[in-house]
Amino acid sequence: MNRQPLLQIEDLSIDYIIVGGSIKAVRNVSFSINEGEVVCLVGESGSGKSTIGLAVAGALPENAIIRSGKIIFQGKDLLYEKSKNKKIDNVMIVFQDPAATLNPLFTVGEVISDVIRSHLQIRDKGEIREKALEVFRMVELPDPDRIFNSYPHELSGGMLQRVVIAISLSTNPKMLIADEPTTMLDVTLQAQILDLLLNLKKKLGLSMLFITHNLGVASEIGDRIIVMYGGEIVEEASSKDLINNPLHPYTKSLMECIPRTHIKHSRLKHIPGTVPDLRNPLKGCIFSDRCSEVMDICRVVKPLLKEYSKNHKVACHLYSEEEK
Amino acid sequence: MPISKEYVAKRLILLMLVVIGVLFITFIITRIIPARPELLWAGPHATIEQIQKAREQLNLDKPILIQFILYLHGFFQGDWGISWRTRSPVLIDVLSSLTATLELIIIAFTIAFIIGVPFGVLAAIKKYTWIDDVARIVTVIGASMPVFWLALIVQLIFGTWLGILPSAKRVDEWVVIVTGFKQITGFYLIDSILQGNHMVFIDSLRHIVLPALVLASYPFCLSARMTRAVMMEVSTEPHVRSLIAWGLPQRTILFKYSLRNTLVPVIASIGLSFGYTIIGAFMVELVFVWPGIGYYAAMSLLSFDYPAVIGCVLIVAIFYCVINTLVDIIHSAIDPRVKL
Numbered sequence: 300m301n302r303q304p305l306l307q308i309e310d311l312s313i314d315y316i317i318v319g320g321s322i323k324a325v326r327n328v329s330f331s332i333n334e335g336e337v338v339c340l341v342g343e344s345g346s347g348k349s350t351i352g353l354a355v356a357g358a359l360p361e362n363a364i365i366r367s368g369k370i371i372f373q374g375k376d377l378l379y380e381k382s383k384n385k386k387i388d389n390v391m392i393v394f395q396d397p398a399a400t401l402n403p404l405f406t407v408g409e410v411i412s413d414v415i416r417s418h419l420q421i422r423d424k425g426e427i428r429e430k431a432l433e434v435f436r437m438v439e440l441p442d443p444d445r446i447f448n449s450y451p452h453e454l455s456g457g458m459l460q461r462v463v464i465a466i467s468l469s470t471n472p473k474m475l476i477a478d479e480p481t482t483m484l485d486v487t488l489q490a491q492i493l494d495l496l497l498n499l500k501k502k503l504g505l506s507m508l509f510i511t512h513n514l515g516v517a518s519e520i521g522d523r524i525i526v527m528y529g530g531e532i533v534e535e536a537s538s539k540d541l542i543n544n545p546l547h548p549y550t551k552s553l554m555e556c557i558p559r560t561h562i563k564h565s566r567l568k569h570i571p572g573t574v575p576d577l578r579n580p581l582k583g584c585i586f587s588d589r590c591s592e593v594m595d596i597c598r599v600v601k602p603l604l605k606e607y608s609k610n611h612k613v614a615c616h617l618y619s620e621e622e623k
Numbered sequence: 624m625p626i627s628k629e630y631v632a633k634r635l636i637l638l639m640l641v642v643i644g645v646l647f648i649t650f651i652i653t654r655i656i657p658a659r660p661e662l663l664w665a666g667p668h669a670t671i672e673q674i675q676k677a678r679e680q681l682n683l684d685k686p687i688l689i690q691f692i693l694y695l696h697g698f699f700q701g702d703w704g705i706s707w708r709t710r711s712p713v714l715i716d717v718l719s720s721l722t723a724t725l726e727l728i729i730i731a732f733t734i735a736f737i738i739g740v741p742f743g744v745l746a747a748i749k750k751y752t753w754i755d756d757v758a759r760i761v762t763v764i765g766a767s768m769p770v771f772w773l774a775l776i777v778q779l780i781f782g783t784w785l786g787i788l789p790s791a792k793r794v795d796e797w798v799v800i801v802t803g804f805k806q807i808t809g810f811y812l813i814d815s816i817l818q819g820n821h822m823v824f825i826d827s828l829r830h831i832v833l834p835a836l837v838l839a840s841y842p843f844c845l846s847a848r849m850t851r852a853v854m855m856e857v858s859t860e861p862h863v864r865s866l867i868a869w870g871l872p873q874r875t876i877l878f879k880y881s882l883r884n885t886l887v888p889v890i891a892s893i894g895l896s897f898g899y900t901i902i903g904a905f906m907v908e909l910v911f912v913w914p915g916i917g918y919y920a921a922m923s924l925l926s927f928d929y930p931a932v933i934g935c936v937l938i939v940a941i942f943y944c945v946i947n948t949l950v951d952i953i954h955s956a957i958d959p960r961v962k963l
Binding site: 353356357358360387388391392394396399400401402403404405406410413414417418450452463466467470 | 859860861862863864865866867868869870871872875879880883884887957958959960
């Protein structure tokens with residue numbers, strides 16, 4: 300793939316200011332997404348994956364500060380564009396909880412109309428409505444006319460998530476950020492929404508940054524998976540490589556945490572210890588205090604994200620010595 | 624804004640229960656206070672026989688429960704008793720003073736709401752700046768200042784020192800007499816417009832300014848502080864964050880979306896304080912000699928005029944219920960999830 304990537308994140312660091320200090324939520328993260336590619340960000344809660352999604356969408360909370368880095372989308376620096384109050388039509392975001400994402404006091408139609416009006420140069424009400432109904436049909440919503448005039452509380456969770464996806468698609472974006480779009484839905488709906496997203500990706504040639512804590516979902520939908528831990532990328536590989544040959548001890552233990560039904564009487568696994576305190580991140584490897592294969596060097600020297608094989612990067616001292 | 628029959632029925636039944644409950648409690652309380660109202664009724668220098676006759680006339684010689692039943696019997700026929708002080712029917716007294724109070728508090732609340740909400744929005748937008756600090760200082764002072772004290776201060780400044788605004792009564796007597804002004808609705812501002820009587824209109828407007836401003840001070844501070852607090856809370860909610868992420872202009876997010884979310888709780892609390900203010904008007908009316916229900920109730924209390932006191936308490940209770948219902952209806956108009 301020699302094409303210029305659609306989205307390129309370089310050395311991104313984001314802090315949250317809290318009372319009595321700051322949380323270094325994202326530290327020196329770099330990755331890129333090519334056109335038509337689905338990249339999954341996987342990690343526990345607090346790993347900084349959602350923060351990256353919000354940063355790309357330009358919707359970070361007010362107490363977030365971007366310490367360093369660039370977010371380059373189609374050759375433009377999004378952070379710079381955002382600071383100039385320019386609208387970014389080509390990146391849209393789908394959030395986790397569809398019921399909370401939509402304002403309960405407004406009809407779905409009102410919200411999508413405002414989104415369309417502010418992005419596309421359409422003024423005519425009928426035309427806006429046509430466009431809205433078109434995207435409703437695109438996300439396979441039944442009876443789009445009725446849904447246009449419905450309030451969020453009148454729709455089911457699955458329908459709401461489709462509505463949210465429709466709103467995100469209404470500006471004809473090149474890229475969709477999906478921040479745990481299926482976490483709040485029950486299993487059958489999860490599968491439907493994933494299918495829908497994959498179909499849309501094919502049909503519209505969308506690129507996607509798919510944020511999830513579920514490796515299983517990630518391997519299903521993602522072309523590439525980036526595993527994050529404590530605000531850093533620990534491993535990055537194609538989905539197949541990552542699932543078949545996980546390198547980083549954290550990725551391995553994540554895999555072990557996936558419940559398996561074919562092994563009888565096996566206990567559910569978990570990773571001992573807790574998510575690191577990001578007010579004062581560890582000096583060495585961020586995972587060192589929970590790692591089962593920890594070495595002396597891990598506590599002192601931070602491992603860098605290095606290529607282990609083609610398109611498979613890992614940040615772990617276990618591999619840096621062996622290879623060279 | 625769909626309102627079901629059940630809602631109407633529920634509200635009416637509730638109103639009935641409140642009325643009877645309030646009547647019972649105030650009636651009992653006013654009867655067990657050892658005040659001997661028959662002395663007042665019979666007048667000074669009354670003979671023992673006259674006082675005895677007054678007792679019988681007022682049913683004071685019968686057991687309390689019988690008195691209450693007799694009272695209820697008259698009450699539901701529109702006979703709320705005769706005021707022992709003014710000697711006119713309580714119902715008429717109460718209703719005519721109610722309009723004076725309503726005129727005052729409607730204007731006060733309109734001022735409070737129309738200025739208070741934008742004030743709160745401004746403080747929320749400019750949070751942690753000097754504008755926010757000024758707003759906080761103003762509203763804290765305003766909310767904690769006793770109304771009667773504030774009333775005296777503005778009387779002193781605008782009435783006595785500057786002499787630009789009158790500080791007592793609803794209207795000057797001579798203007799009424801000269802222009803031949805008649806009451807129609809009891810709201811002087813409306814009546815004067817109806818009669819094309821601009822002299823009374825301007826005069827009653829001048830009279831209402833000070834008491835209305837004083838009365839507005841508390842609800843103004845309340846609405847400003849509530850608006851700021853709720854607005855800041857709303858702005859962190861996911862549905863606002865998503866609008867930001869979807870790239871809506873800040874103006875639209877703020878004034879179309881967040882403001883509406885903010886107004887739901889603000890209107891509820893302002894509405895309830897509206898009901899409460901009819902009592903708060905006591906002080907203001909006394910200081911400004913405003914012939915409203917608060918003034919009437921205070922005078923009745925001071926002269927042990929119990930039928931009038933009961934009438935006042937009842938009107939306030941009914942008023943409170945009506946306001947509650949109105950708040951519910953407004954709430955359901957703003958929030959589609961609320962069905963009445």
